[in-house]
Amino acid sequence: MKSKKVSTTFTVLSMAAGMFLTPASAYAEPLASGQETVVDSSDVSTDDSVSEKTDSDSGASETPEKPEDSSSDTSKEPEEKDDSEDPAPTEPDVTPSVTPSVTPAPEPSKAPTPDASTSETKPKADSESTKKDANSSSTSTKDADPSSDNAAEAAAVEDWSQTINYENYIGKKDLRAGFARVDKVYAYAKVNTRLNVRESASTKSRIVGTLSPKALCYVISDSDQKWVYIESGDVRGFVKSNYLQQGKTALTYVSRTGEDNMELAEQVIDPEENEAFSYKKETVYDVTNSSGEGIITFAKQFVGNSYVWGGNSLTNGIDCSHFVWQILTRCGAYDDEYTTSYGWRSLGEEVKSLADAKAGDVVCYDGHVALYDGNGKIVEALNEDQGIVDTRKVDSDTILTIRRFTSNDEIGDTNAEKIWNYLRMHGFSKEGTAGIMGNIANEASTDLDPTLLEIGSVKKSGLTGTQYTALVDAGSISREEVIHSSSLGIYSGGRYGYGLCGFTDPEIKSYLCKYTIDKGKSLGSISGQLDSLIAYLEKHNPSLLERLKTSDSVEDAATAFLREYEKCKDLDREEIERVSAAKQIYEVFQEYQSPVE
Structure with a gap:
């Protein structure tokens, strides 16, 4: 909500869930002495380049590491065969270039922290100045054509919208969503060359990854079978038990070496294309699956x-x-x-x-x-x-x-995903959801930052939105101050905007406090802020709420939210910008596989 409101971007950096490795509480049984013996060498690669041909067709000689003596002291590190004893690698008939198709995680756009010299502008300041220049030029001409003004303004909006990468609104898909966390059962590759990880329990199946000598992996299932199902980084698949060191020997070696000092599998096939990835819905890595x-x-x-x-x-x-x-x-x-x-x-x-x-x-x-x-x-x-x-x-x-018992409040890797999933869970159509988000992208910057504080108030107080939020959460800034803005406000009535919708009006801010502070949530909580928005609309504009939930037009939804809730100045210009943003957000989320839909 803003009255000729201006804002700036404070980037919220989302940290990926860390894969913190913890000591195992359950381990595989030691291998029987017979299992230590390598029977054949049909699934060990001697060449670092991975051929898509099956091992039996490649012609490459494959030699396992010399079997360890199971009768020896298991507290000792397993012997590693001298490199001079390794067979000379032979070139396969065809060595295709295998480049895993990995989609890099999107990086949020960055914006400088404002200081006292920062002009009071929205993130799209350049385009606004362009539009102002166009308007001043046209008004100086006595017989200016109004249609040319509209065209210039639309062109400026288009130029601005092209600078925003809405693709960053969707994070990398979590393929382990729905998996259960299990105890670590250590193993490592018992080879001198490379050990192939297969898509199924057969040498005729695709190679999805490879393990270098003594590379670390975790046994997920089938530890006593000919083919063991393992996990190592983003590689999940089957390896022959002959070439896998399990049991106490593996535990001792990993404990002494340290997990962080051991190599993980090298990916060959993108995890999304690997049919073995979900063979068992269990993982040793941290996952968010309590939805x-x-x-x-x-x-x-x-x-x-x-x-x-x-x-x-x-x-x-x-x-x-x-x-x-x-x-x-x-x-x-x-x-x-x-x-x-x-x-x-x-x-x-x-x-x-x-x-x-x-x-x-x-x-x-x-x-x-x-x-x-x-x-x-x-x-x-x-x-x-x-x-x-x-x-x-x-x-x-x-x-x-x-x-x-579920944690359904905020589901998603990015702010955009969390907002989209929240609104969809609460009955809003895709078009209505995009319409609201197009407005949020203009109110809380294109980062959809729920802690965004009015730039004028940032300059006046010296506090960033993040700092302001932390002080409110700690009780250092009172609930009354949040609602009435007596100290930090710079506009008429002392009001200033904050959060996803630029919450400004004291009545709206009282709803904000009721669904965040009063419920033990952070003032910057996405779910708390959206809870307050829905509650306010239920009371003060139920017609708008119903139309947003049932809308089949992105443009209509974005316009209705702007004119009936945000009520900004210069509505015509704001409408062009917000409808443009909403349409692009809608297109991006057409490709999104929401866990709540």
Whole structure:
């Protein structure tokens, strides 16, 4: 909301989720002495360049590392064969250039921090000056053609819009979304050349990555099989157990060497193209999967497994309450002790009705408990006859209560994704969502910064938006000051804009405080600010809220939000800019695979 409001960009740098490696609490059993013996060399590459041909056709000689003596002291580091003993690599018949197709993570645009000399302008200052020059030139001509003014203004908006890369609004897809975090089981490549990681358990399948000698990997499953399923960085696939050091020897070596000092697999196939990536929905890396959709995705992989009363194994037998506990715990949505179906009735946050239920919610019945899939059915450990199923309707039995444990407030890697997913979860059409976001891109800068403070107030107070937000959250700036802006305001009535929608009016700011500070959230919370927006519209303009939720026109939605909520000065110019931004945002998100849709 602004009255000839100006702003500047403060970039919010999003840190990728760190892959912090922790000591293992469970490890693979030591290999039997027979497994230490290398039987053949059909899946070890002797050339650093990876051929797409199968090993049997490549003609390359492949030699495993000399087997370690299983009777030796396992506390010693495994011997590494002298390089002079390695066979001379032979060139394959065809050595195609393999370049993994990796899409770099988008970098947010950067803008300088304003100082006292900074002119009070929006991020699109250059285009505004262009438009002002065009307007002043046209008004000096007595018989100026109004249509030429409109054309010049539209051209200036187009020039400005072309400088914004809305592609950065979508982050790199998290292929591990819905995976469960599991304990680390260490292993490393027991070869002198390179060990191929395959897309399936066959030498005829594609090579998705390679492991250099003694490169680190983690055993995810099939540790006792001929082909072991492993994970190493973004490479997930199958390797022959003959060439993989597991057990205590691997644990000792990794502990002494240090995980951070060991190489990981080299990627050959983009993870999105690797069919083996989701063979097992488990990972040793940090994942954000406590969203409802992540919980259900993880739970459904156990459909068909056995029911055992009192059981606690997702694969070998489990009952209904243990099933819910295991799923929520392994997905990070619940971190307390096991409880019975009766106990679940008083935990978590109560959901008012079935109409308000979302994926991942816990549905409690008399003597039974299950997980709601978000589409009218439940995933449950039902009984001994049927086991774990996902086919029954949620209202098949009388529902006693529905409980929520999921962190559904802000889903996404970027501010844009979080806003898009939030509005879509709350019933806004894609067109309505884009219309609102086109306005936010003009109010909170194209970074969609929820902590953005009016540039004039930044200069007056010496505080950045981030600093102001931190002081409010700490209680150093009062709730009253946030609402009435008596100290920092520079406009009539002392008001200043803040946040996604440039919240300015005291009534609107009282809603902002109610849904952020009063609920224990940061003033800069995206979900809190959008909660306050919806609550305000429900009370003061329910017609606009309904039209935004059902709109099938990006232009109509952007215009309605501008004229009925933002109510800026120079509405005609603002409309051109905001509609242009909304349309581009809409096009970008056509390619986005939202986890909530």
